[in-house]
Amino acid sequence: MKTLLKLDLFQWFFVIAITVSFLLMQNQFVWLKEFPKEFIFPLSAILNSGMEWVVDYSGWFFKGISWFLEWPIKGVRWLLHFLPWTVTVFLFCLVSYIASGWGLVTFTLLATFYMVLIGYWVESMNSFSLVAISVPMAVLVGFAIGSWGFFSERAEKVIKPTLDFLQTVPAFAYLLPILLLFGFGTTVGLLASLIYSFPPMVRNTILGLRQVPSEIIESGIMSGASSRQLFWLVRVPTAWKQILLGVNQTTMASLSMVIIASIIGGTADIGWEVLVYLRKAEFGGSLVAGIVIALIAMILDRITSGLAKNSVTYKPREKSFLRRNKFWFLAITGVLFFYIMSFIFPILNQWPESYFISPAKFISNGLDVFILNFGTQIDYLKQVAFFFIMLPVKIGLQLSVSPYTWGFELTPFLITAYFIIMILFSSWCFFKFSKDVAVGVVLFSIFIYFGLTNMPWLPLILIYGLIGFKIGGLKLSLTIVASFLFITFTGVLPQALLSIYLCGIAVIISFILGSSLGIWAAHNDKVSAFMRPINDTMQTMPSFVILIPFVMFFGIGEFTALLAIIAYAFVPAMRYTEHGLRNLPETVIEAARMIGCSQAQLLWKVKIPLAMPVIMLGLNQTIMFGLAMLVIAALVGTTGLGQLIYIGLSKADFGTGMISGVSIALIAIIFDRTTQAWRIKLEKKTQ
Amino acid sequence: MASKEIKLSCRNVWKVYGKSPDDFFNKNNGNVSDPLKLAQEMNHKEHIVANANVSFDVHVGEIFVIMGLSGSGKSTIIRCLSRLVEPTAGEVILDNEDLLKKSPKELTEIRRHKMGMVFQNFGLIPHLNVIENIAFPLKIQNFNKDTCFEKAKKVIELVGLEGREENYPSQLSGGQQQRVGIARSLIVEPDVWFLDEPFSALDPLIRRQMQDEFMKIQSVLNKSIVFITHDFVEALRIADRMAIMRDGFIVQFGRPIDIVMNPVDEYVRDFTGDVPFERFLKAEDLIEKSKSSTDNMKIISSTTPIQEILPQLADSKNGLAVVDDKNKELGIITPQGVINVMASAGSKKVQNRK
Ligand SMILES: Nc1ncnc2c1ncn2[C@@H]1O[C@H](COP(=O)(O)OP(=O)(O)OP(=O)(O)O)[C@@H](O)[C@H]1O
């Protein structure tokens, strides 16, 4: 045991020694600091020429598909434009009623009327038409693949990792190859949304079919069902709710992607409006349009989740033909009624432009006044965060501490003092907690002093590799090293570090914020009830929309991106923490109370350790959400991989875009695997 | 009543879960020389032996009960009999035909016409209402709607669910749901009826009531039944014969009362120990050879329960004459005889406890 401990510590000593010596020598040898340019593998160029070749030789094929797919989109758009708005609103309300009742009808009515009133009806319907076409296709594809995965274990082994990958590659990165292959136009949005939105359908289909209780299947078999009857009459209807939940997730993903796809422009939809106003810094306009997206998201979410919930409350069948089909009759009469009325009252057909009421100007002016009055405070907030948190992590205390920022110079005396304090702190941790904590402190102090983006590449790979080895063994370690090597050899390591830096800070803050809120909510029903709808809304919101309020107040830049990522990523941390704490076995907690634990002890010594595996799952999700948002945040001017993807997109540089996209996916995957491995380790400990 | 004709039987059935269960058998009939040793070997090699060397016959019109602790392999054997689970080795014979040789198509046909099954957690299809659930086996045979509903009405009456036809499973109590399960399993008029702990999920009062109704239904339909339970009192109440299982093996066979009176080992005794077997004695269990003439004795049937015998015995000091269902005299019952039976069973229990 003792020799093992020594060995373990020795590995760390070794790695830390290399790191320190690299850091000290990197000014003499440039290649230590930066990965030499000559060694960068020209993958980007290869990808680009490969893509060119594909486009040259089989471009006609993809363009043909594109042409073919334009038609249904055009058809639906034509229909939605042709129908008087009152007819469409009526149909939305009817579906809302079926899905959930009068409450949702009221909401839908107000929301759609808002779109009409501010003059975004056409744009809204354009976005909706893409969703309306991509969702059924994604649902069919997802259901088919899901059923296949359900029946064939071998297929599932291929399907699952493919889905994992598809869902970690950032949404932006999809756009580029589709754009190059299929050309500009509405099909890009449709296809991107299709690819992005079918995975949840597959997962839910497999999950739903697996969850059917075996007794129900057996009773179907014993009733003499053939395998086809068993599937369609027993399995699928019993899994129906889960399948509909898949439809719900697919719809939300589809909308989110449709909105993201609109940044390529040219499709006259609502996402484009938001972006245009953002770029012009007319925040009133972008907020007004952003609210439309939020409203569409909420309506679609409530309707689809309502249908899923309804699917398990069975009502007795109506006897008469008329009553059984009452919704159809209602729909037909309603449509006819509003259609005819719209001839008599043209306002019911098309809301006249002169009646548009937009609060955009008003909001912009209000915002100006606000910023005029509170600008200094906002700037102060920004600067504190920037100088004291973001810069030290990014470029290290070494460069960020200066009389201008911190108010004093970093003298050799202070540097020595810093390291001595850190070493003392680390030794204290070694005896008080464990060697892992002590090593963590040492690494942290090195990182903070030199800055994450200034870390030399080789020690970085070694450190991450060793962490992976300690947590998840050789396989994890190799995954991490291979991913970093890919990132290094394709030459995007500097950008990757910038991404990790920004996302890392955001994730840590999100996790602290989210889990604290989760702890609070777990002990206070009021907080829980208050936060739940907020969380639900945040999770269904297309990530793009979340940017708007932050850009309004804090302008363009990393700080805004940081806040937006936090706003998006704290939700899972909170959810899982609350869930984990609320679902602990009653007996354990009672036993702890009986021993005489105080409330604080109960929380820190009993509940949190027990709930740790679930909380870790929240951390995992927070990281995934953070990375997803990071890429979107590139729209408001961050540096890093997100920006590279964005550049690739605007320059039609397939290679760069793809490499950056895959790099983000790799980062997501290694952090996912690491937290999962950690969680499993903890789970074993708590059992 | 049960006849001696065999309806369903299994021979040396094994069901082994694990990596390569087939490796343990060189021929497929499961008739190995030392089953106990083989099972141990399987356990050592990280295989789970769910059924080991199980053989029994079910006679036409008989209620055959299987008992055992949780995990002893009861559900597995009943699923081997219906081929919901593929036995690793052994034979299953239904109506003199090898069930394991049937193709999936033939199997479906057999299930559509000859077998019915009732499940512990009911296994109702949640999106179908009562009458649709019950008519489901007919619906998948493409019977027209009227026929389905007509037949369904009949079994609904049989299980006493009138007026609940339009309800969905989630709107019914446990007892009602199991009535639906029973009705569904009976709608195709099967010969063989499998019941896997049908009443375990119900509370004791309802369970009692369902047992009575079950017996009533059986007295009308006279099916060949395999019934699983872990409640010995239930077994006593309904079984013609029973088997007790442990770790996949059958450890004891026989009439319930014989098992109570002569448990083969500690395991079986644990089941029977607290059973108020006195309450389930019938005339045939109390018979002794008559030494004198039985002419002036009162005559009772061999299936008369003890509750009816005791008052009559109190009135007639000489004893009662017992006859079987063909009116053949079997013997007599005397007060001393009754006391002897109870004393011997009681002392066996006490003595075996130690
Ligand atoms: N699919 C399976 N894979 C592996 N082992 C199984 C499987 N099905 C059953 N077993 C094992 O076979 C043994 C017998 O299970 P079975 O369900 O027959 O028990 P049971 O007697 O019906 O118990 P209960 O009273 O709890 O229903 C158990 O040890 C169980 O773990």
Ligand SMILES: [Mg+2]
């Ligand atoms: Mg069972």
